Structure formats: structure tokens, C-alpha cells
Amino acid sequence: MAKPYDQIPDRRAIVRRRALEDALATLVEDLPTGGEPPRPAVLSLLRDALAAGRAEIRRRFEEPGPLRNDGDQVLAATSFLMDQLIRVIFDFADQRIYPAANPSAAERLGVVATGGYGRGELAPLSDIDLLFLRPYKQTPRGEQIVEFMLYLLWDLGLKVGHATRTVEESLRYAERDQTIRTALLEARYVWGDRELFDEMVKGFAQKFLTGDGRDFVEAKLAERDQRHQRMGDSRYVVEPNVKEGKGGLRDLHLLFWIAEYLYRVHEPSELVAKGVLTKEEARHFERAERFFTTVRCHIHYLTGRADDRLSFELQREIAARLGYQDRPGSRGVERFTKHYYLHAKIVGDLTRIFIAALEDSRRRKPKLAALWQTLRPRELEGFRLDGERLAVVSSDAFTKDPVAILRLFHVAQENDLDIHPATLRLITQNIRLVDRLRTDAEANRLFMQMMTSKHDPETTLRRLNEAGVFGRFVPDFGRVVAQTQHDMYHTYTVDEHTIRAIGILSRIENGTLKEDHPLSAQVVHKILSRPVLYLAVLLHDIAKGRGGDHSVLGADVAMQLGPRLGLSAAETETVSWLVRYHLAMSGTAFQRDLMDPKTIDTFAALVQSPERLRLLLVLTVCDIRAVGPNVWNGWKAALLRQLYYATEQVLSGGTLSGGRAERIKQIQAEVAKRLTSWTEAEREEHFARGYAPYWLSFDPDTLARQAELVRRAERERQPLAIEHRIDGERSVTEVTIYTLDTHGLFARLAGAMAISGANIVDAKIFTLANGMALDTFWIQDLEGKPFDGPQRLARLAARVEIALSNRLDIQRELESQRPSWPKRDRVFTVEPRVLIDNNASDTFTVIEVNGRDRPGFLHVVTRALTRMSLQVASAHITTYGERAVDVFYVKDLFGLKVVNQDKLKQVADTVEKSIRDFDARFEPVAKAAE
Template identity: 55%
Template sequence: MSRTRIRKPRALIDRKALTVILEDMVASVPDNRDRRARLLPLLRKALADGRAEVKRRFLKERGTGAAAFAENSYLMDQIIRLLFDFVTVHVYPRGNRTTGEQMSVLAVGGYGRGEMSPHSDIDLLFLLPYKSTPLHEQVVEFMLYVLWDLGLKVGHATRSVDECIRQARADTTICTALLEARFLWGNRELPLALRQKFQANVVAGAGADFIDSKLAERDERHARMGDSRYVLEPNIKDGKGGLRDLHTLLWIARFIYGVSEMSELVACGVLTPDAASKFTRARNFLWTVRCHLHYLTNRPEERLTFDVQPEIAARMGYADRNGVRGVERFMKHYFLMAKRVGDLTRIFCAVLENQQKRRPGLSMTSLLARKRNLAGFRVDAGRLAAPAPDTFRKDPLAIMRLFKVALDQNLDIHPDTLRLITESLPLVKTLRQDPAANALFLEILTARNDPETALRQMSEAGVLARFLPEFARVTAQMQFDMYHVYTTDEHTIRAIGLLHRLETGAIKDLMPTAAREVHKILSRRALYVSVLLHDIAKGRGGDHSVLGADIALKLGPRLGLSPEETETVSWLVRHHLLMSRIAFKRDVDDIKTILDFVEIMQSVERLRLLLVLTTVDILAVGPAVWNNWKSSLLRELYMRAEDLITGGFQAEARDKRVADRREQLALALTDWPEAERTAYLERHYPAYWLTFDSLTHIRHARVIQRARETGTVVAVEVIPDTHRCVSEVIIYTEDHPGLFSKIAGAMALAGVTIVDARITTMTDGMALDTFTVQALDGQAIAEPDRIARLTRTVRGVLTGEINLSRALSEQSPRLPERTQALPVRPRVLIDNQASKTHTVVEVNGRDRPGFLHAVTQAMTRVGVQISSARVSTFGERAVDVFYVKDVFGMKVVHRTKLAQIREALEEAIADPAETASPLVG
């Protein structure tokens, strides 16, 4: 149990005083059923008062998790002792109990460790000398019913000493529970007998098997939780780097060395005082966070979700500082602690391997090692190891050389050597200006055989942050939003791994264009360095692209890049968000969009570099961010820009291009009567012919033909494109103000997301609108029943059969409530320079059902015509871009009108979360 001293224990619970009260009650109440009825309110009040005092100390006095855990355990100990005495003395009294009727109550699990958070379960072991007797059953049943009536969640087992031993030998979980069993009350001899037999019959000779079992259990848990300690909503108990990892170390230490606390391993020569101190600090930090989490949510919550992070940060004293939000400072501290847990695991496992496992003989691995170029290192049990404890002290460059050799030879690094590196980290500073060290690092970064593995090892060991101080600033840095899944350093290392996989063709199906173009790139070193540095300036309180470009100019020469390579890296970092912004937010059919983009690119080499960098950057954000629709948008922008740069883009006269498109459609409609075909061609304005390709022109014509033949008032056709993960929705109906807004609302009701829209008005007053949509999971609408529902909903809204306002108000929120804690600053940007023919309006706000409907409704009210729209969501943020004109079909230039548009849109996108009540607890 935790050795934390309990302050003023009687302020938590006074067992002696309660005992007197219970004895007086027993004397005046002879019936056991009445006694139980009187017992419950007494214990319930004692428990509630004690818990309130623990909470008061923790919250009001800025207490620690260690103190709260110890106090909660102490409180529960006294409740159970009171209950046990009451049952055995007053309810089922026996003057002289036989040996077989003796019993002990032991705490196991977290309660056994004295690690009892505010909403922890209570795990009890009722320990018997032999098999269970009727008296045992009566006592256990009475106690359990009272504990359940107190609202406690109780895990329990009733076993004899021999049963415990037998099951511990067969089940590692039971073995672990007994390992941390703590005597609470009852017979004192039984726990001693259990401990002796456990040591002799379970522990003796089973150390290696127990270690293997617990580490395998840990690895399986990590895989189940995502195998990263850098997810932005971590599980503080079961996640990688969480409390369960510390428990695993403690279990192994208890089993192997017989200690009750990791600090005792210092005297055993197993851990250094510094390592033991780090264990204690990490555990105390996680304990405190867990207490805050339980008190705040009022339940046994283990995930640090976005909605609780700001409040816990505030309660723990993390204030905003130097442009960094308090919640981001708190989460960075959390991730650094999680990394520390990984360091401790590595150090401890190295010691265990040396002390517990047999050294292999002359294996095939060691024979092969003789033929390898190991640069002075050796192979130990199949892993690369330093030849001597003072290797790095004598030759700091060997630290960098170790990772290079491990990568070249495809070897893991021995945990004992990683421990030596951790202890030698101050030496890494001397390597920063060493040309040889920088050359080795650049070789690792650009290696053909998976640099991600080496960089991750360097990061885990702390070398990467020491070698690149700029990288240290983004290590464990989180971004407080739902779009970015990983911390900045984890995102960067994943991006480098994805670049390697793109080169090898392993992920060519995700982005075929980038997979093809990456092999044409001449500045490969610059590409890899730009991926490493693209987010290097995040968290510095400015535009990280601009600040990062300046950092690249300084780091490039140090890493050994030529002036040309350095300038290329700086340019890429400066513009690493440009291609995605243009592809996802702008109309690439607008020639000015392409011309402006190409003016920045200037060369095909830079265009290729930016395409590849953009691809791996987006892929590394998170598993659900990339899809074929985004791939197609980037590909379209790339191809158009490449055509323009290389001269393949023929800027034909507008009239000739329109005439060519009309002629192609006329040839495709030879089955129509000539007069009907001619009349149809005249019903489209010139802009229509340049907005869509010839295949789409044909599709539109067939939809309109069917609608006219059947007399359909609202024609809706859905064409799935599963390859691009989108569906095209063609809507043909009579045009009227607010049509786009109604369609947007209908899409929201049908549970689909609009990602692109092309609005066409025909000369006869009919509207031909084409929407590109996705399901909420980012896939195409392809199933017949979903297509039917979408079609039915759109028709119902446009014909008035569905009351749109009422239906939207009844719709449940799309994003979980916990995301309301994430800040989304609503803003409206109006750009009259991005297009020669349209005013471009960009709207940013918190995503919610009907967001696009509200925005387009506001535009309708102020008399703005929407020609096209591109809609994106980034986690909790909606970013919608519209190409608009005024009622005369011109760009909106009048200041008063622009102000009116801005005011209407700002009102429409006002964040409803701003008025929501904060989470309290």
C-alpha cells in the first residue's frame, strides 16, 4: 500500500466512535434485520462524509493524487473493518470459532495497492483456511449486500489458501492479484500462510515466465489502444505510457525482487536513485490527473477527452503563457510523463534481461554478426549493443553511429545500450556542430530502408530532441482540436515513414500521382528535410509556416545541405499548406486560381516536391483524414498546374472552347430530333460549357430529358463514384431564391456532407445543380436504400412535403458534446482578388447539422447568387468557400454590400457552444 501519511485520519472517519454507536444500537435493537436497517444509514453517512473530506482536501487545498488515493483507501479500510466486526460479533457471533471457520479479508487489485481513486472499484478476497463453511457464506453474503447497498461496485472472490495457490499457478491474472493482496481484517495468520506458500509454490523459479506474460499482456494492451502514447485523447490508465504500464513494472519488481515499492530497488542495485525518483514523480502526476478526472466527470472515466482537458489544466495550475494555451502546456507535460514511463520501462527491462534471462551461446545470429560491418559495436542476443559502458563517454559520435548501424543492419538496439544513451544525453549537445554527426543524421533521415524506425528510436531515447533543439520544442506538443490525432513530433515522424512507403510503392493506391512523381524528384534530400521541418515552428505564437521557413534557412547548412537545397527546404516549409488550401478551398476550373498557384510554383520540380509533401502531411494527420476525394482534388490541381508550367495548357479563346463543347454534346445527342437538340444547346449560358466536362454535359442532358418526358417537378439523380469516395447528385428543378439553401438543409437531414457544388441557372429559368457528396464516414452514397432516402428527402424538402426548419431543429448534433470545449473562432473572409469573375467568400465556424444551410440561407437573404461552393470539415471546424455574384451577375465590390454580407454570415455562424454551460464537477 502507498506509504503516504494520512493527515488527521479521524477527520475522515472515526472508527472508534462509530463502534461505540453501533454497540449502543445493537444493545437497543435485538432483531438482526432491524440492526441491518440501522447499520446502512450510519455507514452511508460515514462514507459520504469521508469522501467529501477527501474531495475537499484535494480540490480546495490543491492536494495530490497520492494523498487522495491513500485517504480513500484508509476510509474504505475502516468501513470494511467496521462491517466485518459488526457481522462477526453481532450478526453471526460464535464464542469459539473452529480453525476451519477462521477468515481474513484482503484487499486486492488497485485497492490492494492502496491506489484508490474517487470512483475505483473495490476488489476483495475472503481468505479461508479450508473449504467454505455455512458461516463463511453467511458472513460474506451479509457484507457484500451491505457494500452493494452503499452503492459500491465490489469485485470479490472467496477462496482457501490452497485454492489461491492452485489458481495462481494456472492464471496470471489471479497470480497478479495475489501479488498485491493486502491484509484488511480478520485472522492474521491466514495471509502469512498464503504469502509463504505463494512464494514457495508460485514465485520460485517462475520469474522469466511471469516477465514474459506481463510484457506480452502489455504489448497486447498497447496494440488494442492504438500503440501510441501520443494520441490527443489518451487513456491515462490503459494507454501507452499510462498507469497500467507503471503497474506492470511494479508487478514484475514485486514478483522478482519481493519489494513493495520501486524505490526499494535502489538498495537492490537494480535502479538508480534518479530512475526510482522518475517512477514516483510519473506515478504521482498520473494519480493526480486521474483524481481530477474522476471528480470532474463524477464517474470512473479514464480518457482525457477534449472537454475535460481545459478544466483539469486550470485546476492543476497550467495557465496560458507566451502564446501557448494552458491546456496545451498541461497536455505537453502529460505526454512528456508518458514518454518518461517508456524510458523507465526500457531501463528496467534492460536490467531484467541481464539478471533474469540466460545468455545465448554461439548462435547463428552471433556468427552472422562477425560478417557484418558493425562499426565497433557488437550483437547481444540479436540486438546491437555498445561494446563497453563508457563507449559514449569516450566517443559521443558513437551515439549517432549506433542508430546508423542499427538501421543499415536492420537490428534492434539492446535496451541496456538505450539506457546508456539515456544516461549520456548531455553529450549529444556536443554533436550539434559536428559535421560528421550531421552527415550521419542526414544519412539516417534519407535512408532507403525505413528511416522512421531509427528516428522513432532516437526520439524515444531523447537523442532527436537534444540533437535538434528546435524539435525539442514540438516534442509532446498537442494541438487542441479534433483534426490532428497525434502530437506534432509523432505526426512528423509518421510523415517521414509515409514518405518512405510512398517511395517504395507500399501506399501507391492512396495517391498514385504522388507515388509516380516522387521518383522524378531531383532534390530528394531537400524533400526529406522539409518533411522533418514542416511543422517545426508550431507553438511559437505566429505563422508556423513563415517561422519554420526561417528555421530551415539556419538548419539546412548545419545538416550539410547545399545553398540550393536549403533554399528549397525553406520554400517548401513556407508553402507546405498552399496546395491543400487551393485544392480543397478553391475552384480549379477558374483559370486565375491556376495562374496564381503556378506563379508561386515556378517549376515542375517544386510542384512535384509540394505534391509529395502535401500528401504525406495529410496522411500523417490521422487514419480517417485522407480519402480518394482529396486525392482527386490534389491530382486535378497538380495536373492543371503541370500543364500550364510545361506549356501543355492551351489557353484557347473562350468562344472556341464553348463552341467545341457544344459540338461534342450535339454529336452525343444524335438520337434527339435536331430542333430539340438545337433548342437544348441554346438553354445554357456560356459559363456552363466551361464548368463541366463533356461526359457531365451528356449526363445532364439525359437527366433533363427524362424529367421532361415524365413531367417530374423535381428531378434528382444520384451517381456513386466509389473510387473517389463521393457521389454526384444532380438536381433539376425550377430556380428560385434560396434553392441552394434548401438543398443544403435536405442533405443535412439525409445525413450526407456536401463537399462540392456547382450551381447552374438555365436561360428558361430552370436550375441544374450538381452536388458532390459523401456519407458522414467519408465514403460514397452507394447503397440503394441510402440513395433512395437521399432522393426522397431532397424531393420532399423542395416540394414542401418536409418542413425543413422543424426537421433540422429535431436533428441530433453531429459532433459529440465533448468537442464543445474545443475553441472554434468564427470568421468570414471575403476575397475579390482570387477570381476575375467572382467574389470568393470563405466561412469558418463550428461544424453542426445544418451549418451549410444556415450559411447559404444568410446569403439568400442579402441577395447573393452562389455559382459554386467547396465544403470541407477539419475535425470540429467547418470551412466553406463560395464563388458568388451579385443579383446583376457581377462581382460584389460595393463596400456597403460587402459589409452586409459579412454581418449576415457572422450572425449565421455564431458558435452555439459559446452560450453552453461549462462542465463542472
């Protein structure tokens, strides 16, 4: 909690109250009676004192020295600074501006601090909460003093929450409003009439601090739950709110409010003597508060405002200020955020411990004896039922039988019970016993049963993790607890992501997510070994944060852990394979041309069996879905389904590459059935326009729609024809463009779409025999939804037309839009990288381009490819947060693969340079906008 003022070093260097009072006094010395001093001069003195005090506090916090990164000192010193300024202003108003020779009893006025200011924990730029205490009625002079003080404080740029009440009113409002009651609980005398403050404190204690406090506790816990829901109800969000988020400062404050209310304590250490916390738990409390407080102070200083969100922009800077440096295989910012989440987890542990102690103390109260008598313990598989929660029979239950630790969670899961906080506390105190269980066959059996149970394994695994059992029982999992990845793609810590993925698997299996994942819900019941699938989901990210390829390292972990958990050698090998290649299906589906037979043949050769294909599909879906909200969409689902069915066909003995001419003939026959208003001659003319790859790249319905577009454009002699179709099932808008094929066409189209706010996720580019281009783009808005709306689509069509007529300066338009791009995108640096693969396709050179995603990225890359005289046949666009991975199937101007090594190197160098130049042009504009 806050440091006493006498522990603030050299307080006079922060503010000299006497000197400030003297300076203000000189302003009124020569004024006539009743004359007011010049307000600008008063403000100037106070503003200078405030600025100097804040600067001194910040200097101590940021510069090398004993107070560096000491957030507690900042809060105490800032409270001290505000106290001194408010005292000066009060005395100035009371004695100089509105003096009274003989003030009456009715003119008494006291100034009281409430909220964080009342605790003496005022963050650098937080609001100031004041209560002006007056006698039974307010006098005009009292009103004038309050008004004078408030206007001065506001003019100083301070945000002031205030109320003017009598003692009686304060207590009456506190009875009705728990927020006001909490504020009075933390009230602190600042200046003015001390007797009024003492009267309020005495009345508050007599009125509220004599009962069992049940109403207050229940109200504060309900308030906490609502706040958690509002903030996302997870400690593991990537940009946590240090104050209001789950496991943050407000949760610690809530615990202490309850402690103050029930136990009349003023420091966490006092709870040790009350038997509520152990010495170690009290140290955890103080350490967590100190960490969060320090982080919050850095946020305020860096942002220049009362902001409590630990945003991406701030995480790297604060990590460096706190001394977290990059190490081989471990980034400093990720270690910093890991420590943040570990502290948030400790707050959760302390909450459970505190509530357990609270219930025990309530149970001992005679007036509650009747209530607890109705909840007499009942036996359940060696444990006792305490209400609707499971508890141990004795305090030595775990030392007598360590396996009981896992059995406790298993029984709770099977009977849909919660675990008593006191029992969870006992586990924490005996956590080292879990180490013995790793080689215990019964313990390993219980763990696998819980993980593969059809009774909500996600909740049970989360309980195991929160209790610290999971990480001790599976040490490799313990290494990823609170492990973060500093990017915009991964929303949760690795352990939270993994537990969520298992929850998604369970819901797919029980049919809850059947509408979202119909194919997975169907094939999951064909899988031969459920333990293999569940263990693969558990281990797919187990080796993150170690340096190196986490898939390869994780496969080794699987080989060690499988036998221990009861899997056979064959099952263990399958788990290891799944972990090793858990990114293969998404990589193929999202970054390769699924209409190219070589893509499917290569993927089928990797998978080798229908069982592995089923396992990999479900694992891939669970992994992507658990990354975070808005990552999964219909487009990704459609690509995975397409890959699954094509691979299943090959694995079942079929073929995609043979009988090409026959397949084209069949497809054209299907298209002909759909062109009912066409003459035979028209159909044959159209079939002659498309080369073989075109007919193999779309389904008959799409080919028929495109045929109608082409015929209409030819009949009406349109130089440009555009058609769109919203595909809600796949969450995309399909845009087809028919126009004269020209050099750099794709780049211009990509640019027009970028400045229209459309995000291209896939594209197929074809030149017909008549020299016309028939290009199809699948686009989304920036939220991953179909690009729709009549106005947006009309603007897109207009910009495409202008771009193709060379009347649109795409570079300039992108430059003008850059200041409005999200600022947090600028936090991340993605090194441009170009990978060229001539084995992925029999007829195309495949170029994979990695870089920082931003509007115009695809335009920049395709312009570079155009300058290298390459023809793009298809583009497959994937984004992982801030990282774009764009894959292009290209040929040279002669329609051949690019095989010359010098040419390939030149292509890679040119594309990389174009991205670097784009980034360099972007940065100055971004910094100027900030």
C-alpha cells in the same frame, strides 16, 4: 507508490470507525435474539459515512491547501476509507448479525484486498477487489457473512470484484492464471483471520518467488503488448487512456509487479540499492506516477464515474485545475498535454532501462550461462552484437567518440537490428554529448543518411526521438517533441506526426502505397533532390507552438538548418519555400474552384516550376495522410490530382483561360457523341440551355448524365428530378437536382441534407436559360465515406422534396437533433470569421467563411448569403476537425462581382452574426442535454 496510513493527515475527519460501530450497535440493542436490524437504517448510516468520507477526500484534493492536486493522498485516503467501512461491516456481520459463541476453526474468515485496492491505491470511483479467505471448506455461517457483506457493499453503490477461496485454491489458481498471480502479489490484509492471510503470503513466496521468474515476466510483457495494441499502440493519441494507454499507469504498475516479483521490493526507491535504477530514474518513476495519478483522480471527480480517458472535454478543465494558464503563443491546455506525453515517454524510457537491468541480472545467473554462451558478442562496425541487438563495446564508448551515438543508430538501421536497452540507457546518461555533434560534419552526414535511407527511416527516427537524441541534435525539433494542438483535427503530437509523415514518404517512394497514392508514387521518382523533399517533410511543422505563422517561422528555420545538414544554397532555398507554402496546394485544391482558370493561373504563378509542383504534391500528401486516421480520402486525392494536372499543363506552356469558345465547342462535341439516342434538334436545344460557365465546369461524362436527367424531367414534366451516383474512387456520392430556380434554393437544399446526415463537400450551382436550376452536390456521410444505402438515399430525396415545397421546418429539425450531436464538439470554440477576396476569380467574388463545424452550418451561412441577395455559383467545403472552412463563389442579382466596400462589409457582418446566433441557440440545448 501508496502512502502509508500514518501519513494521511487527520484520518478521523475522513471516517470514525468507532463512532460508526457504536451507531450500528444501537440499532441492534433492543432487538430480540436472532432479530435483524432494519436494513434501511444500516444502509443509511453506512451511506452517510461513505459520502462524508469521499467528500472530505475530494475537498482536500480540490480546495487550496497542502493536499491540493495530491493524487497519492487521494488514493491512500480512499483505500483507508474503504478499509474502515469493510472492517465495520465485517465486525457487524460477525458479531451482531451472525454471532457465534465458540466459532470453530472451520468458521475462520479473512478479508484480503487485491488489485489497486491491494496496493492501497484506490482511485476515487474504481472497483474494489476482495478475496475472502476461508479454511479447507466453507461453513453456512461463513457464506452468510460473505453474502451479507457483498449485498451491503453493492447497495452502497460500490462495484466489487470478489472471490471466496481457500489458501490452497488461491495458490493453485495463481499457478494457472498470471492475472490471479499478480493479484496475490499485491494482496493486502484488511480484516478477519490474519493467520489465513499470512499462510497464503508464505505459500505464495515459497511457490513463486524462488525461481528466476521468467514465465511471469514474459507473460506480463506479452499482456502489455496486447494491451498496447488494443489501445492504439501509441503514446501520442489525442485522448489518451491514463490507466491502460501506452506509457500510462498500467505500464508503471507492470514494471513494479516485475520488480516485486524478482527483487522483493515495495518502493521504487528500493530499486536503487538493487542497482536496477539510478536515484534520478527512481525520481522519474515516482514523478510520472504522481502526475498520472493526479490526472486520473481529476477525471473520476469530473465525470462522476470510473473513467480513465483524458477526453477533450476534460483536458482544458484539468489543465486549469493544475495551474496551466494561457500565455502569449502558448495555450495552457497544450502545455498540460505536452507534459502528459513527456511523462508517457519517460515511462517508455524506464521500461527499456528496467528490461536491460533484468537481462543483465539474468545473464549473471549460473543456470542461464549456457544460454548466454550461445549469444557470444560479435563485432559489427565498432559495435558488438548481443543476440539480435547492437550494443557498445565499453561503457566509455560515447565519451571517447561522441559521433558513435549517431553511428550506432545508423549501423542498426542498415543491418535491421534493434539497439540494446543498456546501450540506450548509456546514451541517456551521456545525452549532453549530443550537443557537440551539431557542428560535426560526419554527424550531420549520418543524420541525413538515416533520414533519407531506403531502410525504414520512420523506425530509426522514432528510436532517435525516444532516446532523446533527435531533439538534442536538432533543437528546433526538440521544441515540438510532445507538442500538441488542442483540436479534433490533429491526432498526434507534432513530433509523432512528422515522423509518421517521413514514414509515409518512404513508403510512397518504395511503392508500398502505390495503390493509395498512384500520382505521388509516379512523380516522386522524377524529383531531382531526395534530401530536399525529406528535409521539407521534417521541417514543415517545425515552428508550431511558437506563436505567429508556423509556415513563415519554419521557412526561417530551414534556411539555418539546410547548410548545416549539407544542402547547397539552391536546395536550402527550395526547402524553405516548401515549408513556407506547404499548405498552399491543399488550400487551393480544397477551398477554390478548380474549374476557374484564375485559380490555376494563380497557383501556377506561386509554384513557378514543374519540380516545385512535384515536391509540393508529395509533401502535401504526406502531411495530410499523417494527420490521423480517416483524414485522407478519395475526394481529397481527386482534387489534388485535378489541381496537379491543370497546373502542370500551365507550367508546360499550355493555357486554361484562352480559347473559351473553342473549348466549349469541343466539350459539346464530346457530349454529343454520348447522347446517341438524341436527335440533332434535341441536342442543340439542350446546348442552348447552358451558359458558358456550365460547360466549362464538368467533364463530358457528367455533362451527358445531366443532359439525360434534364430531358427526362422535361418530358415527364417533373417539378423536381433527383439523381445520385456513388463514386467509390473519390469516396463521395454525387447528387444532381433539377428543379425550378427560386430564391434561397441552395440554403433549403443544404438544410435538407444536414438533417439527413449528409455532409456536403462540394457543390456547383447553375441556373439554365429556361429558368431551371441544375445543382450538383458531392456528399459524404459523417465518417467521410460515400453517402449510400437505399433507405438513407430515399430519406434524403424525400426531405429535399419536402424542403423545396416549404413543408420542412429546417430550423426546428436541427434544434431537435442537437442533443444527439457529439458532446466533444462542444468543447471547442471557433471564432466566426469571414474573408472576402475579389482577386481570386475574374468573374466571382470569393467568400471564405470560418466557424465551428456542426450539422446545419452550411445551411445557416447560405441563408445569410441569400438574405444579402447573393447568388452562389459554387461552394467548396472543407473541415479540419471542429473547424469548417467553407468557400463560396458568388455574384449579385445582376450577375456581377460585388465591389462596393460597404456592401462587402455588410455581407461579412451578416454572415458572422448568423453564425454567432446559431452558436448561441445551440449552447443552451447542448448544456441541457448534458
